[in-house]
Amino acid sequence: MSFVTQSGAFGGALTTLLQEAGVGLNKWVATGNEAAVGALTFVDQLARDETTDVVVGYVEGFEDARQLVELKRTDVGIDLPFVVLRVGTSERGRAAASSHTGKIAGESAVYDAVLREHGVVAVDDIDLLVEVTQLILETGVEELPHGRLGVISTSGGAGVYIADRADDLGLELATLSARTRERIGHHLPGYGSATNPVDTTAAVLNSTDAFEECLTALLEDDGVDTLLFQLTNVSGERAAELADTLCRVKDEYEKPVVVCWTGGLEKVESLDRYRASGVPVFENPARCLKSIAAVGAFVAARPALHASKDHPARVTVPPLDRDRPKKLTEVDAKELLADYGIETPMERYVTSVSEAAAAADEIGYPVVVKIVSSAIDHKNRIGGVRLGMGDVDAVREAAAELLNVGGAVDEGVGLTVQRQVEFEHELGLGLTIDDDFGPVLMLGRGGTEIETIDDVTFRTVPVSRAQAGQMLEELTTVPVESFTEGQRSAVVDAVTGLSKLFMDNRWITEADVNPLVVTADGAVAVDALASGYEPTDDGG
Missing domain, CATH: 3.30.1490.20 (ATP-grasp fold, A domain)
Incomplete structure (x- = not known):
């Protein structure tokens, strides 16, 4: 790994912790006050460095944050794992960051969403920074855990704990097919469970064939994207036999496999076997799941980033005359929306x-x-x-x-x-000019509750259809899973329509479509505003 830090002393300490955990150090850069060169310039260079597999960073904020968008719309940028410990997210933290680096870290909600949009693995915990970096280096970019988890556990209690923590983190446990449950159930005692998480009980561990069949059944289930094996209090020779079996079976399939080994003794031989097969091993189930959730942002972002590579990464805003405000009334704003395919009543x-x-x-x-x-x-x-x-x-x-x-x-x-429009749900759609990332588009829970229910997400403009679809999926208080294809498509149309509207009308500094109501067969903007400033006479 290569390390880029906006704090020399603390960045050095984090690098030491990574090295103590067995992570190899390639290059180390402390950016100082960034008077001439910012952190993202170094990240961009390291993305093109063949000796760097992952970039780790301590980040308070970016002077020119659009450099990240530029990097992440290239193949090398999309494929680069960038793990950051980001600070300055609280009011007190932002004040400290300002005095330390000469810049404010930026609006936390925008940063969080834009980092997620671009597959940056953002963590808020030092131990998690180390474990996520290890996970990426051990598995490689193409075999990172992601998606729906199939869990097989030698302890029912550990399985329940995993289910609880997965729910807390928004990780989806796979629904196993009837065929998979039948295959697994054939080998379980009556007090085991063939539902996910699968409780094999300790009895199955006494039979290599039964254990192998349970693993194979899960890996062959189309609903399982990643397999998590929770091993509890197993030691020595038996643990080594299980490691041999798991690694041999894993090599026959293209799905990621993760082990969480809690308790037990005499682990060295087994750990070496797992490491040789690229199987990451954790001890704490909660930290294991947190690491899986963290790297999931990198995996999930890649398809949308590839789909948006042709979109301009740097959107310039013309010089605006701050003494000549320009504001559209609801009527005028909705006429403009209609010009970009957004339905109005x-x-x-x-x-x-x-x-x-x-x-x-x-x-x-x-x-x-x-x-x-x-x-x-x-x-x-x-x-x-x-x-x-x-x-x-x-x-x-x-x-x-x-x-x-x-x-x-x-x-x-x-x-x-x-x-009056009959509707099923209210969304809010908006655009603003962020100090760090420039024009960003917001989608969230709408109506009169938009300011009290914190359920919003952001994307940098321009927004592709793939990115718009991801925005909708990120909302937590809107039952998106119940939307029809027509409703989803209409919301995506509205998001990309507002993005195109701004690209053609860059005098706008703020726009609101609230509510954007989801009807039985579409989405309608029932209220809207847009404001900004007249372009200057010398080039606007």
Whole structure:
């Protein structure tokens, strides 16, 4: 491994810990105050260094973070495992980072999402940094554990513990096929279990043939991507026999295999056997699963990165005149969205009660009546939205009230009367200019809860369809698994549509589509805003 650190003393200490764990050191770089050359310049060079297998880093923030995007849209960058201990994620930590390196580490949520997007293995624990680095070097890039875990354990209790920790980490345990369960069950005593995690009990360990058949059944199950063998309190000669069997069976298949060996004595011979076959061995099941989850970010990101290699990595923003703000009202913003294929509801802009009533009759009931004003960003906060208006009298009353409320803020206030959209879920979609990564796009749980429920993810612009699909999958409070293909495709269309919109309108510094509602057969932007600044006269 090669090490790049933004702290000389602490980076040196981390390197020592890695070497004590048996990790070989190739190159070591401390970047100092980065007055001339930043950490990512060295990472880029090391990606092209044939003697470097993995880059490890201590990182507080990046001066030019788009260098990471540039690197990760090349083949050498996609294939480079980059493991970072990232600090400065708390308010106090960011203040310390600022005084130490002359830069603020950046918005943590953006950093976390962008690092995940680009397959950077970000950890927050020193021991995990060491174990993840060992795991990558022992298995190699193409055999890293990933995906759905098939777990075989010699202890039922250890299996339950693994199931709990896997759930905490968002790791998926494979659902075994009936055929696999039948094959395994044939060799188990009545108190064993053929469901995942498989509890072989200690009885199966007394039969090499039975153990081998259980391993083979799991490795041949199409639902299993990675096999985890939990060995508990086994020592000496018997442990060596199990290691020989597992390594021999493993070599016949192309699936990653990981061992967690808890307890036991006389391990040297077995550990050497595992190491020779590229099988990583852990002692603590929780740390084993944390390492698997950490490297999963690298494995999961690679297909989307390959699919987005042709997208520009560095997006320039023209010079903007900060004295000439430019803001689109909801009506204008939604017209722009529609130009990029994002569906919006039928609506009419009106300025009087009578016009509102006529518009509602034309659109059909129920309708929504809302304030429209460039001076009012968040209509809900001043009671500027009326939902479910079912007849013309309700519309007239709502229109009169809203014109009065809005008029107190903006003399030129208007209203929209729009068709009320029946929906199943609310998402929020947005764009902002991050200090470190430039234009980034956000997708998250939407509606009025967007600011209180922290369920959002980010991607650097431009966003490919593969990346948009990954964003949707990362949401934890939205039942994405229940979405139809049509709903998923419509959300992906909206995400990539907003990305394209920005690429053509780089005066925008902030945009919000909230909510983007998921309907029975698509996705509709029912509210939107966009703001920025007029380009300067000297090249904008």
